[in-house]
Amino acid sequence: MFLWLIPILPFLGFLINGLFGRRMPKSMVNLFAIGSVTLSFLWAVKTLVGLSPLETKYIEHYFTWIQSGALNISIDFAIDRLTAVMLMVVTGVGLLIHIYSIGYMADEDGYYRFFAYLNLFMFFMLVLVLAQNFLVLFVGWEGVGLCSYLLIGYYFLERFATNAGNKAFIVNRIGDFGFSLAIFLVVRQFGSLDFTKVFDAAKPMPTETSAGILTTICLLLLVGAAGKSAQIPLYVWLPDAMAGPTPVSALIHAATMVTAGVYMTARSATLFTHAPIAMDTVAVIGLATAFFAATIGLAQTDIKKVFAYSTVSQLGYMFLGAGVGAFSAGIFHLMTHAFFKALLFLGAGAVIHGLHGEQDLRQMGGLFKHMRITAITLLCASIAISGFPFTSGFFSKDAILVAAYERAPWMYWVGVLTAGMTAFYVFRAWFLAFTGEYRGHAHPHESPLVMIGPLMLLAVLSIFGGFINVPHWLEPMFGERPENQTLAWLSAGVGVIGIATAYLFYVARPGMADGFAKAMNGLYTLVYNKYFVDEIYDAAVVTPVVKGSRIFLWRGIDAGLIDGIVNGFGSRSRGVGNILKLLQSGNIRSYAAWVVLGSVLLLLAIGFGGATR
Amino acid sequence: MTALIFFLFASIAVFCGISLVTQTHPIASALSLIGVMGSLAILYLQLGGEFIAAAQVIVYAGAIMVLFVFVIMLLNAGAEGTSLQMSNFAKYAGIFVLAAFLGLISFVIQAMLPKTEGVVFGAFQGGTALNIGRKLFTTYLLPFEVTSVLILIAILGAMVLARREI
Amino acid sequence: MPTSVPVSWYLILSAILFGLGVAGFIYRRNIITVFMSIELMLNAVNLTFITFSYTLKQVDGHIFSFFVMVVAAAEAAVGLAIILTVFKNRETLMIDDVSSMKY
Numbered sequence: 001m002f003l004w005l006i007p008i009l010p011f012l013g014f015l016i017n018g019l020f021g022r023r024m025p026k027s028m029v030n031l032f033a034i035g036s037v038t039l040s041f042l043w044a045v046k047t048l049v050g051l052s053p054l055e056t057k058y059i060e061h062y063f064t065w066i067q068s069g070a071l072n073i074s075i076d077f078a079i080d081r082l083t084a085v086m087l088m089v090v091t092g093v094g095l096l097i098h099i100y101s102i103g104y105m106a107d108e109d110g111y112y113r114f115f116a117y118l119n120l121f122m123f124f125m126l127v128l129v130l131a132q133n134f135l136v137l138f139v140g141w142e143g144v145g146l147c148s149y150l151l152i153g154y155y156f157l158e159r160f161a162t163n164a165g166n167k168a169f170i171v172n173r174i175g176d177f178g179f180s181l182a183i184f185l186v187v188r189q190f191g192s193l194d195f196t197k198v199f200d201a202a203k204p205m206p207t208e209t210s211a212g213i214l215t216t217i218c219l220l221l222l223v224g225a226a227g228k229s230a231q232i233p234l235y236v237w238l239p240d241a242m243a244g245p246t247p248v249s250a251l252i253h254a255a256t257m258v259t260a261g262v263y264m265t266a267r268s269a270t271l272f273t274h275a276p277i278a279m280d281t282v283a284v285i286g287l288a289t290a291f292f293a294a295t296i297g298l299a300q301t302d303i304k305k306v307f308a309y310s311t312v313s314q315l316g317y318m319f320l321g322a323g324v325g326a327f328s329a330g331i332f333h334l335m336t337h338a339f340f341k342a343l344l345f346l347g348a349g350a351v352i353h354g355l356h357g358e359q360d361l362r363q364m365g366g367l368f369k370h371m372r373i374t375a376i377t378l379l380c381a382s383i384a385i386s387g388f389p390f391t392s393g394f395f396s397k398d399a400i401l402v403a404a405y406e407r408a409p410w411m412y413w414v415g416v417l418t419a420g421m422t423a424f425y426v427f428r429a430w431f432l433a434f435t436g437e438y439r440g441h442a443h444p445h446e447s448p449l450v451m452i453g454p455l456m457l458l459a460v461l462s463i464f465g466g467f468i469n470v471p472h473w474l475e476p477m478f479g480e481r482p483e484n485q486t487l488a489w490l491s492a493g494v495g496v497i498g499i500a501t502a503y504l505f506y507v508a509r510p511g512m513a514d515g516f517a518k519a520m521n522g523l524y525t526l527v528y529n530k531y532f533v534d535e536i537y538d539a540a541v542v543t544p545v546v547k548g549s550r551i552f553l554w555r556g557i558d559a560g561l562i563d564g565i566v567n568g569f570g571s572r573s574r575g576v577g578n579i580l581k582l583l584q585s586g587n588i589r590s591y592a593a594w595v596v597l598g599s600v601l602l603l604l605a606i607g608f609g610g611a612t613r
Numbered sequence: 614m615t616a617l618i619f620f621l622f623a624s625i626a627v628f629c630g631i632s633l634v635t636q637t638h639p640i641a642s643a644l645s646l647i648g649v650m651g652s653l654a655i656l657y658l659q660l661g662g663e664f665i666a667a668a669q670v671i672v673y674a675g676a677i678m679v680l681f682v683f684v685i686m687l688l689n690a691g692a693e694g695t696s697l698q699m700s701n702f703a704k705y706a707g708i709f710v711l712a713a714f715l716g717l718i719s720f721v722i723q724a725m726l727p728k729t730e731g732v733v734f735g736a737f738q739g740g741t742a743l744n745i746g747r748k749l750f751t752t753y754l755l756p757f758e759v760t761s762v763l764i765l766i767a768i769l770g771a772m773v774l775a776r777r778e779i
Numbered sequence: 780m781p782t783s784v785p786v787s788w789y790l791i792l793s794a795i796l797f798g799l800g801v802a803g804f805i806y807r808r809n810i811i812t813v814f815m816s817i818e819l820m821l822n823a824v825n826l827t828f829i830t831f832s833y834t835l836k837q838v839d840g841h842i843f844s845f846f847v848m849v850v851a852a853a854e855a856a857v858g859l860a861i862i863l864t865v866f867k868n869r870e871t872l873m874i875d876d877v878s879s880m881k882y
Contacts, residue, residue, distance in 0.1 A: 763849075
C-alpha cells in the first residue's frame with residue numbers, strides 16, 4: 001500500500017523548496033508545496049478507501065532500526081481507525097491552510113522558506129501519526145517541535161519572535177524529558193517499544209490501585225503530553241507562539257501539533273485504563289487547564305491571544321475526555337476543534353491581513369460591512385465553538401461533558417461553566433471586531449479568494465462536521481459511550497447564555513464592560529496579566545538557572561578550572577623550559593665540563609652496577 | 614730489557630703529555646704530541662703490534678700532526694696569555710687530587726689483573742700485516758667499507774668548509 | 780727492577796695519558812690545544828686496545844685501534860676546517876669568545 005508515500009511526499013516538497021526555492025518563482029514554490037500536500041492527502045484517501053472497513057490494524061514493516069541485545073526497534077507504519085481520523089485531519093486541514101498561506105504570505109520575505117518549513121512539519125506530523133512504536137512516534141514528536149520553533153521564529157529579525165521560538169522549544173523539551181523517561185520505563189517493563197507488543201502485554205496486567213509501574217509510565221507520558229499540548233504547568237509557550245505568522249498558529253498550534261499529546265494519550269489508552277490514578281490526574285489537569293485558560297481569555301485585547309488561550313482551554317477539554325475514559329470523545333473533539341479553531345485563526349489572519357497588521361481588538365470595529373465573507377465564516381466558527389445546538393462543537397463537547405458527569409458530577413458543572421465562558425469570550429472578540437464603529441486608522445478590505453476559499457470550506461465543516469460520527473467509528477477500539485440528552489441540552493443552553501451575555505456587554509450596552517473592569521480592578525488586573533505566571537516562572541526557574549550557569553558553570557568551571565588546567569600546562573612547561581635553558585650558556589668549556597661529568601657518572605654507574613666483579 | 618724500554622718510553626710519553634697540557638704556545642703543544650705518539654709507537658712494538666706501530670708513525674705522527682702544524686702556522690696562532698686560568702690554590706690542589714685519583718685507578722687495575730703475567734717481547738705474533746689484513750677483509754669488511762665512506766665525507770666536508778666565499 | 784713488566788702497568792699508563800687529555804680539554808682556552816688534547820685521549824685508548832689484544836692473544840684489538848686512527852684522521856680534517864672557518868668569521872682562537880649561542 002506504500003504507506004511511506006504519505007509522509008515522504010511533503011518531505012520531498014521540503015527538500016525541493018528548501019534547496020532550490022530561493023531561485024524559483026513563487027508559482028513554482030507553490031506548485032511543489034501545495035502539490036506535495038495534495039498528493040499526500042489523495043494518497044491517504046486512496047489508502048483508506050482501499051483498506052476500508054479497517055476492522056484490524058494494517059501494518060507495514062520497513063526495516064530494523066536498532067538491534068541491541070533483546071531490544072529490537074524497527075521502522076513500521078500502521079493504520080487503524082484512530083490513525084485514519086488523524087490522517088484525514090492532518091492532511092485535509094493542512095492542505096486548506098497551505099492554500100490559504102499562498103495569499104497570506106504573498107508579500108513576505110523568504111516565501112520559499114515558509115513553505116519548506118510547513119512541508120517539513122507535515123512530514124514529521126505524519127510520521128508521528130503513522131508510527132507503530134513509541135520511538136518513531138517520538139521522532140515525529142521532536143520533529144514537530146523543531147518545526148514549531150522554526151516557524152514561530154520565522155520573522156527571525158524580531159527579538160520577540162526568536163524569544164518566543166526559544167520558549168516554545170525549551171518548554172517542549174521539558175515535556176520531552178518526561179516522555180523519554182516513560183519510553184525507558186516501557187522498555188524496562190515490556191522489553192519492546194512496539195505498540196502491539198506493549199499493549200498486548202499490558203492487557204492482562206491487573207489494574208493498579210496504587211502507584212505502580214503503569215501509573216508511573218502514564219504520569220510521565222502525561223508530562224510529555226502536557227508539554228506538547230500546552231496543559232498546566234507547561235502551557236506558557238503557546239500564547240507567545242502567536243509571534244509566528246497566522247497560518248502557523250492555525251496549523252500547528254490549533255489543529256495538529258498541539259493535538260499530538262491527545263493522540264498519544266488515546267493511543268496509549270490500554271496503559272491508561274490500567275492506571276486509574278493517572279487517568280484521574282489527566283482529567284483534573286485537563287479540567288483545570290480548561291477553566292484557567294478560559295478565565296484568562298476573557299480579558300485579552302489581542303485577537304490572536306484570545307484564540308490562543310481558547311486553544312489551551314479546548315485542549316484541556318480533550319484531556320478531560322481522555323481522563324474520564326471517553327477517548328473517542330476526546331478524539332472527536334480534536335477533529336471538530338481542528339475545524340473551527342483553524343477557521344478562527346485563519347479568519348483572524350484575514351482580518352489582520354485586511355487591516356495591514358493590526359491585531360489589537362480595541363483598534364477594530366464595524367468591519368462587517370468591509371469583510372462580509374470573513375465575518376460570516378467567523379460567525380460559523382464562533383457558534384460551533386460555543387456548542388450551539390447541532391453544530392460540530394455541540395456534539396463533541398457534549399460527548400466529553402456527559403462522560404465527565406458519569407465520572408464525577410462536579411467535573412460536569414465546572415466544564416459547563418467553562419463552556420459558558422468560552423462562548424462569552426469568543427463572541428466578545430467577534431462583536432468587538434465586527435460590530436459598532438471602526439476605531440482604527442487603516443483601510444480595511446476583503447481578502448483574496450485564495451484566502452477566502454479555505455475559510456468557506458472550513459465554515460461548512462464547522463457547522464456540519466458534527467454529523468461525522470467519530471465515536472461510533474472508534475467504537476471497536478474504545479468501546480461505547482453513554483448518551484444523556486438532558487445534560488447535552490443543558491450545556492448548550494449555558495452556551496447560548498454566554499452568547500447573550502456577550503451581546504449585552506458589547507453591543508447593547510458598550511460601556512458595561514469597562515464598568516465591570518473598573519469595579520473589579522484587582523481581579524481584572526490579575527486576569528489581564530495572565531495571573532503573572534510568566535513572571536513567576538521567570539523569577540523562580542529561569543533567572544536562577546541563567547545566573548547559576550553564568551556564574552558557576554561558565555566563569556567558575558569552564559573559564560576557571562578547565563581553562564586554568566590547560567593554560568597551567570602551558571605555563572608549567574614554560575617554567576621548566578626557563579630552568580633548562582640555563583644549560584645553554586654558549587660557553588664551550590662548560591659544555592666540555594658537562595661531557596666529562598656525564599662520562600664520570602656513567603663510569604660510576606657501570607662500576608657500581610655490577611659490570612665488574 | 615723490556616722493562617727498561619717500557620719505563621724509558623713511558624716516562625717520555627707522560628712528560629710530553631704534561632708538556633702538551635701546560636705549554637703556552639700551540640706549536641710547543643703540537644711537538645709534544647708528536648713526542649707522545651712516537652713513544653707510544655715503541656710501546657706498541659713491544660706489545661707485538663708492528664703494523665699498528667708503523668701506521669701510528671706514518672698516519673698519526675706523519676700526516677695528522679703535520680696537518681695540525683700547518684693550521685697553526687696558517688692561523689698564526691700566538692701564545693696565550695696565561696695557559697691555565699686558576700688560582701694558585703686550585704693549581705696545587707689540582708695536582709694533588711689528580712695524583713690521588715691516578716693512584717686509586719692504579720690500585721684498582723692492579724687488583725683486577727693477575728700479577729704473574731708479564732709482557733714479553735715477541736710473545737704475541739698475531740699483529741702482522743697478514744693477520745690484520747685477513748681479519749679486516751673478512752670479519753670486519755662492513756666497517757671497513759663504511760669507514761671509507763666516512764673518509765670521503767670528511768674530505769668533502771673539509772673542502773666545503775675551507776673554500777673561499779665568492 | 781723486574782725483568783718483565785706486568786700488563787696492568789700499560790693500562791695505568793693509558794689511564795694517566797687519558798687523564799692528562801681530559802685536563803687539557805677542560806682547562807685550555809686555545810681551540811687548537813683543546814683539539815690536540817682530544818687526540819691525546821684517542822692515543823691513550825689505542826694503547827688500551829693493543830694491550831688487551833696482547834692479553835687475549837687476538838688481533839681484533841689491533842683492528843679496532845686501526846679504525847680509531849682512521850676516524851681520528853677524518854675528525855681532525857673536518858675539525859680543523861671548522862676552526863679555520865670560525866677564525867675567518869670571529870678573528871679569535873679563544874673558545875670563550877665564541878659564545879653567541881647563549882640563550
